[in-house]
Every structure is written in C-alpha cells, then in structure tokens.
Amino acid sequence: MPNLNFEFTEEFALKMDQNDPLRSYRDQFYFPKVNGRDALYFCGNSLGLQPKSVKTYLEKELENWANLAVDGHFEGEDAWMYVRQKSKPALAQILGAHPHEVVAMNNLTSNLHFLLVSFYQPKGERTKILCEAGAFPSDQYALESQVKFHGLDPEETIVELAPRAGEHILRTEDILAKVKEIGSSLALVMMGGIQYYSGQLFDMKDITAAAHGVGAYCGFDLAHAAGNAPLKLHNWGVDFATWCSYKYLNSGPGNISGIFVHERFADDQSLPRFAGWWGHDEGQRFLMEKGFIPMHGADGWQLANSNILALAAHQASLDLFAQAGMEQLRAKSEKLTGYLEFLIDEISGNSGILEIITPRTASERGCQLSLLIHKGGKAVFDSWYAHGVVGDWRNPNVIRLAPTPMYNSFLDVYRFGKILEQSLHDFA
Numbered sequence: 001m002p003n004l005n006f007e008f009t010e011e012f013a014l015k016m017d018q019n020d021p022l023r024s025y026r027d028q029f030y031f032p033k034v035n036g037r038d039a040l041y042f043c044g045n046s047l048g049l050q051p052k053s054v055k056t057y058l059e060k061e062l063e064n065w066a067n068l069a070v071d072g073h074f075e076g077e078d079a080w081m082y083v084r085q086k087s088k089p090a091l092a093q094i095l096g097a098h099p100h101e102v103v104a105m106n107n108l109t110s111n112l113h114f115l116l117v118s119f120y121q122p123k124g125e126r127t128k129i130l131c132e133a134g135a136f137p138s139d140q141y142a143l144e145s146q147v148k149f150h151g152l153d154p155e156e157t158i159v160e161l162a163p164r165a166g167e168h169i170l171r172t173e174d175i176l177a178k179v180k181e182i183g184s185s186l187a188l189v190m191m192g193g194i195q196y197y198s199g200q201l202f203d204m205k206d207i208t209a210a211a212h213g214v215g216a217y218c219g220f221d222l223a224h225a226a227g228n229a230p231l232k233l234h235n236w237g238v239d240f241a242t243w244c245s246y247k248y249l250n251s252g253p254g255n256i257s258g259i260f261v262h263e264r265f266a267d268d269q270s271l272p273r274f275a276g277w278w279g280h281d282e283g284q285r286f287l288m289e290k291g292f293i294p295m296h297g298a299d300g301w302q303l304a305n306s307n308i309l310a311l312a313a314h315q316a317s318l319d320l321f322a323q324a325g326m327e328q329l330r331a332k333s334e335k336l337t338g339y340l341e342f343l344i345d346e347i348s349g350n351s352g353i354l355e356i357i358t359p360r361t362a363s364e365r366g367c368q369l370s371l372l373i374h375k376g377g378k379a380v381f382d383s384w385y386a387h388g389v390v391g392d393w394r395n396p397n398v399i400r401l402a403p404t405p406m407y408n409s410f411l412d413v414y415r416f417g418k419i420l421e422q423s424l425h426d427f428a
C-alpha cells in the first residue's frame, strides 16, 4: 500500500472520503441505530448491512409469484427455473472463477458437507485432514462428523495446526511443512480462507499447490473472504470452496450460500456426490426419468430447486458488487483498514490494553482487524457499543472490527478513533 501519511484529524478523514470513488455506495445501505444515533457499523464480518434495493428485488418476485404462480417457473425473462444463472457473472468475478465453476445454493455448513462427500474420500493410509486450530466451530463439527461417518477417529485423523508459541497467526512455511510431513497420509487440506478469529488471510495458492504436491485435495471455507479479499480460485487450482452471502456479500441474515468446484471436475462422474433433481441435466429434468445425469460444473452439485426470494435479495447485493468492482473495493479496503490500524497504533500504542493480532501486511488480511484485549475484558467492547460502535466480541478475548469498503467511510473510522481515545482513559 502506498504511504498515505495518515492523520488523526477529521479534516484528513473527510478529504479521504471526498477522494473515494466508491463514496456514493454508502447511501445505498440502511444503517442501524444505537441509542438513537446511526451506528458506527464495523460488523460486516458477521452480518452485512441491507442494501436499500433489496426491497424492490423482493417485491418483484412477490409480484411474479402473485401474478404467475406456478407458471413463474418457466415464464418471463426471470423464469425461476433458470434464475440462478443471473448470479453467476458477479459470483465468478468475486471468487475468481469461471461462471460454470460457481453456483448459489443452500447454506454454508450444508454445502461443506456435500462437498466433503465428494472431496473427502479416505482410503488406505490416506485418511488425514489438515485444518487450522480454532477453525470456526461449524467447520470443526462438519469435519469431525464426516470423519466419524467414514468410521474413523477424529482425534487421530484431523490434524489441527496452531501458530507457534507466543504467536497469533500461522506462518505459511509451517502450513506447507506440515502438508509435506503428513505427505501420503493426507487426504484433504480444509481451512478458512480468512480465519474468522484472527482475520488472517491464508496463502491459498501455495497451500493448494502443496496439498496437490502430496496427492491431497484442497478446499476453503470462504465465509470471511468472499466479497472481502481478492480471490483467484480457478487460477490457484483450488478444488472446492463454499461461502455465505450474509457477511460481506450483504444478502441478508442466513441467506443463500454458494459453492465453487474447479472445472477439472466439471464432468467428472467418478467423484461420489449426493444427488438431487436440481443437479440433474436441465434438458431432461422434467422427463422424470430414473438415472441421475449431473449437470456440467458446479450446477451438478445442486440438490433442490432454488430459493427464489433468497436469490432475489442476493442479486440486489451482487449487482452492487458488479458495479463497484472487486478491484476498486479492495483498493479502498486496504486504505480503510490501514487507517484503522494507524489510529489504533497511534492512540493505544503502549497502553497495554489491546493488541492487533491480525497480520500487519495488507496482502495477509481482509478488512477485519482482530484486537486482543489485555485489560478490561468485555467491558471495553460494551463501552464502545454504548458509544455506537458495532463490532463483535468473540470469546475468549477478541474484539473484531471490520470497516467494509462498500459502505464504511474514513469518517466512521476517525470517529471510532475518538471513542477509542476516550475509552483508554477509562480502562488505563
């Protein structure tokens, strides 16, 4: 990132906002209120804000349902039968994939299970799964239950790699060395793309290459990376991935997830998979015949017919991503998070109250900074919230703050700086 000579002044923040080519997007979102005032919302890592356009997109589908009823499946330019196609160009851009490698469907954890059915096939001595220690609990439960499903012992089968003693982030060299060490016993590397707790962005390209080097598959949970960090899943050769759309993709609580399956598996019928009629050859689906013929690419992993209202809300947000462009969003994101980092260092410096544990290099993180709280515990978080700061507290002792380039401003970050300054007096 260029040296921007950040300053802890309102004038500086306002100047940055004036020069921000994405500044108009903020007005396209609803901001919640805390204590009657617009929140300083830094919680896109948990739930993204609602685009104002969502209502219109939903209303259109409600009208289609009201006016067309069952004919809505096949009639009109937005026929529900094909509507998932609409989301593919924007998703492909966000994930760094070809459109036929991605499809919006289900929820994240469900998708993880379906993908593991295909990409976790323990055989002989090749049974082990490598993941990061402290992965999001749902991923841990999914991996454990898959291992048990294959009659194996999770304790022996799942290798959890932790940072070195006294460190908070995993060194890429340690991940690569562990892959090599497990070698021919490794069936799968399955990690978060961005670690939900520390905010570390893993080197997915090198990790994938290392996994392939020992004959293992490699997949990522991109819940915290999709719409946040630059991704090139196709070029990196990643085998599979899944994400959710309710965080950085601003598509609504619990809304639809998506999957990526690399094109080398697009017509691979040797991979086991759980099938359903929506993954069956579209041209023959309504012949209602026996014998599953998977669709080309990721679509062949679909099971059930698309949730149209979910896709409508998703599309409202994806259209904003397509307009804004991931490159521009990332360029702003590096500056915005860089500004937050600068202010935290400048203000809390040697206070001993908190410490940034997210990597200090922009290429090793998304927009989130995770702050390890040394003094004051959750009371620090509560006091910020009382002043309108919406971040989140994650046990045992981290506050996550995620200024998102789509709707946060430099002024938001500056205002947080003023609140931080005040709270340091309270917790010193």
Ligand SMILES: Cc1ncc(COP(=O)(O)O)c(C=O)c1O
Residues within 6 Å of the ligand: 107, 108, 109, 110, 136, 138, 139, 192, 196, 221, 223, 224, 244, 254
């Ligand atoms: C990294 C990660 N994986 C999985 C999940 C669970 O997703 P879902 O409940 O949508 O399956 C979350 C968040 O809830 C998450 O942050």
Ligand SMILES: Nc1c(O)cccc1C(=O)C[C@H](N)C(=O)O
Residues within 6 Å of the ligand: 045, 046, 047, 196, 223, 254
């Ligand atoms: N999906 C959530 C929910 O319904 C309630 C509270 C939190 C969530 C989250 O998504 C948590 C999030 N995945 C995390 O990184 O902590």
